[in-house]
Amino acid sequence: MDFIFQNVLNALQWGSFYALIALGYTLVYGVLRLINFAHGDIFMVGAYISFFVAGFLLGPLAGLSPLVAFLVTVPLTMMLTACVGVTLERIAYRPLRRKGAHRLYVVITALMCGLILEYSNLAVLGASRLKFPELVEKQIWNIGGIALTNLKVMVIVTAVLVFLFLQWVVTRTRVGMAMRAISYDKFAIPLMGIPMDNIIVITFVLGSGFAGLAGLLFAMSYPVLEPFMGMLIGWKAFIAAVVGGIGDIKGAFVGGFLLGAIEVAVVTVFPSTYRDLFAFTILLLILWMKPTGLFGIPQSTKI
Amino acid sequence: MKHHSLNALLAIVAVLLLVAAHFGWIDNYIQIVVMTIGINIIMSTSLNLVNGNMGEFTCGHAGFMCVGAYVSSIISVLCFGSKFGDPMLPAGSVLFVFPFILLIGGAVAAVSSLLVSVPSFKTRDDYLAIISIAVNYMIISALENMNFIGGSRGFQGMKDTYWAMIDIFDGPWMLFWVINFTIFTVWVIRRFISSTYGKGVNAICQDEVAAEIMSVNTNKIKIINFMVAAGLAGCAGGLYAHIIGYVNPQSFNILKSTEAMVMVYLGGMGSLSGAIISAILFTTLMEILRSQAIIDGMLSPVTFIFPDWEPSAGVIKWVMIPLLLVIVMQFRPEGIMGNRELSDVFPKLKKFYRFK
Amino acid sequence: MMAQTQPQTNITPVLEVRGMTQQFGGLRAVSDFNVRLMPGELTGLIGPNGAGKTTVFNLVSGFYQPTVGEIFINGQPTAGLKPHKVTSLGVARTFQNIRLWNDMTVLDNIRVAQHYWLNYGFFSSVFRTKRYKQRETQISEEANELLEVFDLMQFADEFPKNLPYGTQRKLEIARALSTKPKLLLLDEPAAGLNSADAKDLIRLIRWIHETFDVTIWMIEHHMDVMMELCEQIKVIDFGETIAEGNPEDIRNHPAVITAYLGDDNI
Numbered sequence: 001m002d003f004i005f006q007n008v009l010n011a012l013q014w015g016s017f018y019a020l021i022a023l024g025y026t027l028v029y030g031v032l033r034l035i036n037f038a039h040g041d042i043f044m045v046g047a048y049i050s051f052f053v054a055g056f057l058l059g060p061l062a063g064l065s066p067l068v069a070f071l072v073t074v075p076l077t078m079m080l081t082a083c084v085g086v087t088l089e090r091i092a093y094r095p096l097r098r099k100g101a102h103r104l105y106v107v108i109t110a111l112m113c114g115l116i117l118e119y120s121n122l123a124v125l126g127a128s129r130l131k132f133p134e135l136v137e138k139q140i141w142n143i144g145g146i147a148l149t150n151l152k153v154m155v156i157v158t159a160v161l162v163f164l165f166l167q168w169v170v171t172r173t174r175v176g177m178a179m180r181a182i183s184y185d186k187f188a189i190p191l192m193g194i195p196m197d198n199i200i201v202i203t204f205v206l207g208s209g210f211a212g213l214a215g216l217l218f219a220m221s222y223p224v225l226e227p228f229m230g231m232l233i234g235w236k237a238f239i240a241a242v243v244g245g246i247g248d249i250k251g252a253f254v255g256g257f258l259l260g261a262i263e264v265a266v267v268t269v270f271p272s273t274y275r276d277l278f279a280f281t282i283l284l285l286i287l288w289m290k291p292t293g294l295f296g297i298p299q300s301t302k303i
Numbered sequence: 304m305k306h307h308s309l310n311a312l313l314a315i316v317a318v319l320l321l322v323a324a325h326f327g328w329i330d331n332y333i334q335i336v337v338m339t340i341g342i343n344i345i346m347s348t349s350l351n352l353v354n355g356n357m358g359e360f361t362c363g364h365a366g367f368m369c370v371g372a373y374v375s376s377i378i379s380v381l382c383f384g385s386k387f388g389d390p391m392l393p394a395g396s397v398l399f400v401f402p403f404i405l406l407i408g409g410a411v412a413a414v415s416s417l418l419v420s421v422p423s424f425k426t427r428d429d430y431l432a433i434i435s436i437a438v439n440y441m442i443i444s445a446l447e448n449m450n451f452i453g454g455s456r457g458f459q460g461m462k463d464t465y466w467a468m469i470d471i472f473d474g475p476w477m478l479f480w481v482i483n484f485t486i487f488t489v490w491v492i493r494r495f496i497s498s499t500y501g502k503g504v505n506a507i508c509q510d511e512v513a514a515e516i517m518s519v520n521t522n523k524i525k526i527i528n529f530m531v532a533a534g535l536a537g538c539a540g541g542l543y544a545h546i547i548g549y550v551n552p553q554s555f556n557i558l559k560s561t562e563a564m565v566m567v568y569l570g571g572m573g574s575l576s577g578a579i580i581s582a583i584l585f586t587t588l589m590e591i592l593r594s595q596a597i598i599d600g601m602l603s604p605v606t607f608i609f610p611d612w613e614p615s616a617g618v619i620k621w622v623m624i625p626l627l628l629v630i631v632m633q634f635r636p637e638g639i640m641g642n643r644e645l646s647d648v649f650p651k652l653k654k655f656y657r658f659k
Numbered sequence: 660m661m662a663q664t665q666p667q668t669n670i671t672p673v674l675e676v677r678g679m680t681q682q683f684g685g686l687r688a689v690s691d692f693n694v695r696l697m698p699g700e701l702t703g704l705i706g707p708n709g710a711g712k713t714t715v716f717n718l719v720s721g722f723y724q725p726t727v728g729e730i731f732i733n734g735q736p737t738a739g740l741k742p743h744k745v746t747s748l749g750v751a752r753t754f755q756n757i758r759l760w761n762d763m764t765v766l767d768n769i770r771v772a773q774h775y776w777l778n779y780g781f782f783s784s785v786f787r788t789k790r791y792k793q794r795e796t797q798i799s800e801e802a803n804e805l806l807e808v809f810d811l812m813q814f815a816d817e818f819p820k821n822l823p824y825g826t827q828r829k830l831e832i833a834r835a836l837s838t839k840p841k842l843l844l845l846d847e848p849a850a851g852l853n854s855a856d857a858k859d860l861i862r863l864i865r866w867i868h869e870t871f872d873v874t875i876w877m878i879e880h881h882m883d884v885m886m887e888l889c890e891q892i893k894v895i896d897f898g899e900t901i902a903e904g905n906p907e908d909i910r911n912h913p914a915v916i917t918a919y920l921g922d923d924n925i
Contacts, residue, residue, distance in 0.1 A: 035429055092629055101636030104360055108568045109632050111561055112625035119621035123614050235436060235557065242433040273455075277444040280437040284418075287434055291426035491785050498784035498791065499770050499777060499798060506760050506771050513758040516720055518746040518775035518838050527781050573762075642762060 005146045007264050013152045013221070015260025016159035020214035021237035022244070022252035023166055024207030030170075030247035031179045031203045032097075035107050038088055038114035040234010042208050045117055046081040046215025047132075047225050048125075053077055054133055070135040077216045078209040085208025086201055088113050094197070114234075121227040132223035155217050162210050163253045170249055175202055183247065236279070243283050245296025254294060259283070317482045324475035334478050336590050338546055341481035342539045343582040345488045347566035348575060349535035352492060354564065355573035355642075357528055358508030360432045361419060363439030364536055364563045367412040369555035370442060371537020372544040375408030376461045377452060379545065384463040394467040401464065405484065405541040412537025413530040415442070420529035424522050427511075439560055446552040457551035461544055477546050484542060488535050493575060495531060504528050508573070536563075565628060570638055577640030584639075588627070592620040671734040673698050673749070673842045673874040674719065679728030681714055681898075688714045690898040692728070696842065701868050701875045703889035705882075705909075707918055711898040712878045713755060716844050720752045721745030733841055747775045749841035753831045753848060755878075759819040765830060766815040769802040772837035802837065808870075809833045825856040829863065836871060843867070845877035849884050861887055886910070894918065 021043050028036045053076050056062055057069035064072065092113050096106050139150040170176035178199045182189050190196050218233075219225055240259040244251025259279060266278040287293070320337060323329045329337075350364045382392045382400060392400060418438045423431050447455040468476040495501040503524045506514040515521045544550045566585050570577030591597060598616040599606070606612055631639075646652045674696040681689040689711045696702055706712050717723045719730060721742040730737045732748040740748075751772075760768050777798075783791040806812045811830060819827055828848055835843055848864070849857045861884055868875055879885050885892060886906045894902040894909060896918040902909060909915055 029429070035432065092633075095633055096636055099636045101632070102572065104354075104572070105568060105632055105636050105638075107360070108564060109629055111564070112628050112632075115561070115625040116622055116629070119618050119625075123618045123622055124612075231557075235440075239433055239437060242430060246429060273444070273448055276440055277448060280441045280444070284422075284434060284437045284441065287426070287430060287437075288422055291422065291430055293430070494785045494787065495781065499767075499773065499795060500779065500781070500784045502763065502767055502771050503774050505763055505767075506774075509760040509762055510758045512722070513754070513760065514771075515742045516722065516746060516752060517772040517834065518743045519771065520741070520743050520775065522741075531781070 002145045007268055009146070009148065009152060011261040011264035012156045012257065013260070014263060015257030016155045017214055017218055017233065017256075018237045018240045018259050019159045019253045019256025020162060020210055020217075021234060022241035022256045023162060023249065024211045025238050025241040026244070026246055026249060026252035027166065027170075027179075027203055027207040029241070030183050030249075031200060032093075033103065033183070034093065035110065035238070036207070037107060037111040037234075037238075038117060039207065039211060040230040040232075040237065041114040041117040042081060042085050042088075042230070043211040043215045043218070043234060044121070044227065044230030045084050046077060046208075046212030047219040047229065048121065048130075048215075049080045049084075049212060050077040050216035050219055051130055051132055051225055053080070054135055058133055058135075066135050066137070073135065074213065074216065077212045081212025081215065082205040082209040084117075085204045085211070089201065089204045094200075114231075118227050118231065125227070127226075130225040132219040132225060134223070135220060151217075151221050155221060158213065158217060159253075159256075162213070163249065166206065166210075167249050169206070175199060179203060239280070239283050243286050243293050245293030248293075248295045251293055251295035258294075313486065317486070320482065321475060321479055324478050334475060335546070336586065338478055338481045338542075339590075340583055340586045341485040342543055342546075343562070343566060343586045344485050344579050345535055345539040345542075346563045347570065347578040347582040347585075348488055348492050349532040349539070350563045351567045351570070351573065351575065351578040352496070352504070352528055352532040354567050355571075355578070356496060356504045356508060357525070358572070359423060360428055361435035362432050362557070362564060363419070363435035363437075363560050364532075365555040365557070365559035366435075366439035366442040367416055367533035367536040368540035368543070368559065369439075369446065369550075369552060370415045370540065371405075371408035371412040371534075372540030372550045372555065373408075373446060373452065373458065374411040374537070375404045375541030376458055376544045376550055378404050378407055379464045379541075380460040382464070383467050384460040386460040386463075390463075394470060397464060397467040398471060401468070401480065402483075404464075405480070405538045408541040409534040409537035412540065413534035416529040416533030417526070419533075420526045423525050423529070436557065436560075439555075439557060443552040443556060455552060457549055459549040461550075462548040465545060465548070477542070481542055481546070484538055488538070489575070489579065491531070491535070496575065505573075568638055569628060569631065571640035571642055572638065573642040574638070574640040574644055576645035577638060577643075580645075581639055585624075588624060589620065592616065592623055670697060672696055672731070673700075673733060674876070675731040675734075676719065677729045677731075679715075679718060679725045679730060681711075681718055681723060682726040688898050689718065689725075689895075692895070692898070692900060694893065696874050696876060698841070698872075698874055699868075701864075701888060701890055702877075703885045703892040703906075704876060704878045704895065705880070705885060705892060706895040706901075710896045710918075712895065713846055714898075715895070716752060716846050716878065719745075720750055720844060743775055746838055746840075749839075750844065751835035751838045751840035751842070752844035753828075753835050753846055755846045755850060757824075757827050757831055759827060759831055759834070761818060761820040763818070764816050765811060765819060765822075766799075766802055766806065768819060768830065768834050769805055769837045770798050772834045773798050773801070775838075805833055805837055825852055825859070828852065828856075828860065832863070832867070836867070836873070840873060842874045842876065845875065845879075847878050847880060849879055849881045857881060857884060860884070864888055 021039065024039050025036060028034060050073055054069055054073045057064045057072055058066065092109050093106055096109060136150065141148045170179060178194045181194065182196060182199060236259060237256065240255035241252040243258065244253070244255025262282050263275050263279050266275050270278065324334050346364065346368065353359050353361050380386045382404065383390050383394060383397055419435050422434050452458045465476065496504065503514065503519040506519055507521050507524060511521060566581045567578055569585065570581030593616055595616040598614060598619045602614055602619065640648070672695045674694065676692055676694045679689060679692040680687065692715060704712050704715065714723070718725050721737055721740055721744065724739070732745065732750055735748050737745050737748065760771065763771065778794055779788065779791045806815055809829060811826070811833060814822060814826065819830060822830065832845065832848065849860050852860060864875065865888060867873065889906060892903065892906055892909045893900060894915050901914040901918060902912045
């Protein structure tokens with residue numbers, strides 16, 4: 001019984017990471033119909049930013065206590081990562097969009113931006129792995145024989161809160177309304193007096209900011225950083241978003257947790273090398289049965 | 304006669320290359336570069352068939368290359384190697400058997416493409432992209448878990464086949480095969496695409512509904528098109544495995560697929576000559592940037608300011624190339640050729656050759 | 660007004676639809692639709708916007724499968740057939756919004772519409788077998804002939820997107836005829852045409868009807884086009900057939916007037 005609960009907890013934690021990244025994918029996709037392939041690497045950049053921010057705040061120059069440092073690191077990381085995301089949007093994606101390039105060329109550009117982020121990081125910081133400082137002292141709570149760490153709880157709670165926040169933004173606010181409108185019709189929106197570029201920037205701020213948050217939490221939970229840490233987790237989160245039905249906030253959330261659950265379940269039964277094989281096979285089967293994902297609206301071709 | 308002039312030119316270049324390689328006028332490195340260009344041409348033209356001509360968006364082309372590489376390697380080792388016991392075939396038959404080994408690898412890869420083509424009946428675009436990525440990962444991680452063929456440590460022993468060829472005649476055999484298969488690939492694709500049968504693929508790209516209603520069996524054409532593309536990629540994988548003499552699942556990961564995609568979109572979607580040109584450009588660029596001296600020279604202003612920084616060419620290359628591509632995309636958002644062919648850009652070439 | 664009773668002959672109808680109903684979720688787009696088209700007829704299908712006209716065409720051309728009911732083309736049932744199979748039975752159609760293959764030349768547009776009858780496969784196309792060469796020459800000849808009679812020969816190497824709208828309409832009809840149909844479905848062929856072009860279109864359709872051995876069934880909003888062309892008109896509204904008969908009867912049919920102009924008694 002304990003074993004099961006422990007694994008459920010693990011599944012929830014991994015699901016939270018996937019969900020946090022998948023939300024960013026889905027947000028950008030929902031608005032722009034653009035697979036932002038650089039998103040996994042934005043997550044990586046977020047982790048590195050949080051490393052440097054935390055290192056600075058704990059270091060001799062600022063000398064804050066870990067708790068204060070943590071509280072400052074969170075918003076700072078989110079802001080800086082959002083800046084990186086928006087920079088990509090401004091430099092790489094927007095000019096292409098303006099020129100009316102084929103959608104896939106923007107996707108390829110995103111893929112290239114991801115590579116640039118990965119390898120320039122590798123070039124500047126070298127291949128050595130960085131050890132993330134301990135910001136929040138690890139506490140283990142024992143509830144009925146189940147070991148709960150405060151970090152795990154924090155990660156899961158954050159994911160849920162972020163989901164609720166984004167759901168609220170998209171469905172209840174004016175910005176969210178504009179976002180949904182853009183995803184329906186990109187051509188009519190500027191005519192309706194909606195500042196499209198601003199809305200797109202907000203989308204990137206939200207998506208990248210939460211990717212940065214995910215990076216921070218990931219770095220705190222698994223305190224080893226390397227330039228390619230965002231690659232596999234990014235692809236997987238993207239698959240999770242698609243399985244949930246890309247463009248749908250709820251879908252990304254559910255898809256992330258589903259992927260986490262599948263992976264942990266596979267690892268408990270099979271050797272861990274089978275994790276990816278099973279996870280991808282199951283996701284493929286889901287997409288075979290429901291080609292537009294769990295919450296995606298089936299596309300109907302109109303003649 | 305003019306229509307054959309390009310073929311004649313190609314044949315002359317091929318023979319010259321082979322002769323030069325045989326007499327050691329061009330060194331091993333150049334030979335490897337030429338072979339890589341050949342393999343990349345196969346990869347980009349075959350992916351172009353799916354991503355360009357059919358307008359699908361698949362990002363897992365290296366998965367099929369991987370299947371072809373492993374299957375042909377295993378058969379090759381079974382036939383001529385000593386890893387799984389005595390060779391099954393006499394070493395003298397290698398020259399006749401080898402192309403079939405590659406083709407069998409391609410055929411298995413073609414069958415594996417059903418994993419992508421069957422879902423493509425119902426879904427397009429980004430959902431298909433994800434399916435192809437998942438298939439790529441699945442193939443890699445399935446192979447990593449097959450310990451009898453080395454698992455994640457990789458598989459080797461194909462050099463025996465190469466030595467068997469060398470025993471018959473000491474020449475640049477792999478270069479010979481690469482040149483032949485590259486020409487074969489372009490020949491197959493060109494003929495397929497220029498036939499009315501193959502134009503069904505273009506019709507699907509431009510309007511799938513109209514294609515189906517105008518009597519094109521879209522599902523069948525999709526399967527065939529995916530199979531041709533994956534099969535040719537499988538042949539490329541077989542060649543790659545036999546050149547290197549060693550395969551590892553991770554050499555066919557998403558980065559390899561990305562390379563193929565880059566070549567297709569750099570060349571221009573649906574342009575066969577564009578795919579060839581961009582494969583040549585891309586490979587050459589990769590090789591140039593591999594040189595540490597060039598990278599050091601380019602970055603000398605930076606290293607002058609930061610003397611502690613020691614950039615490695617292998618890493619910087621992967622910053623420069625994507626950066627270059629991003630810049631190229633900004634200026635030519637439709638790729639080098641757009642969807643035109645060389646003969647459309649230079650109409651005079653039509654006298655000699657038509658790509659479509 | 661009921662349709663005249665069909666003469667009892669042993670000619671198979673080109674199209675026979677019995678009790679066809681199409682349900683989209685809760686919406687009944689077409690309900691209990693019946694029609695019988697004999698060879699050589701030129702029939703119209705009219706109705707207000709959203710009445711289910713295009714859905715009827717989609718069902719007949721195999722794009723949708725009817726929820727209930729049967730469709731026979733030249734006596735053959737189409738249940739469970741993919742659209743290209745249905746086309747191979749002798750149905751061709753045009754689309755309300757022109758759906759040409761815009762990056763293929765006009766000639767190729769015509770040729771690819773022969774895809775089902777190519778009779779060669781991938782390997783023949785690669786090895787350029789004798790059969791491949793025979794079929795390709797044959798198809799090219801037929802396509803050229805079709806372009807010639809449609810007076811489109813000068814555009815053979817153009818891309819459809821560069822052609823004027825009216826010519827695109829014409830090309831789409833030519834492409835449909837390239838499949839050698841027995842039944843040609845025209846979905847609003849005059850939509851977006853000015854009156855001069857519409858006049859040309861009437862002439863064209865009449866000419867097709869006389870020249871090619873084909874039954875034509877068309878949807879159209881331009882009443883003058885319909886009145887001038889059709890021998891029989893069927894009117895549907897909310898998926899139900901509300902009237903059928905010759906143009907004059909339809910013009911004065913109270914249900915039709917109500918459907919188009921609304922009810923006076925509101």
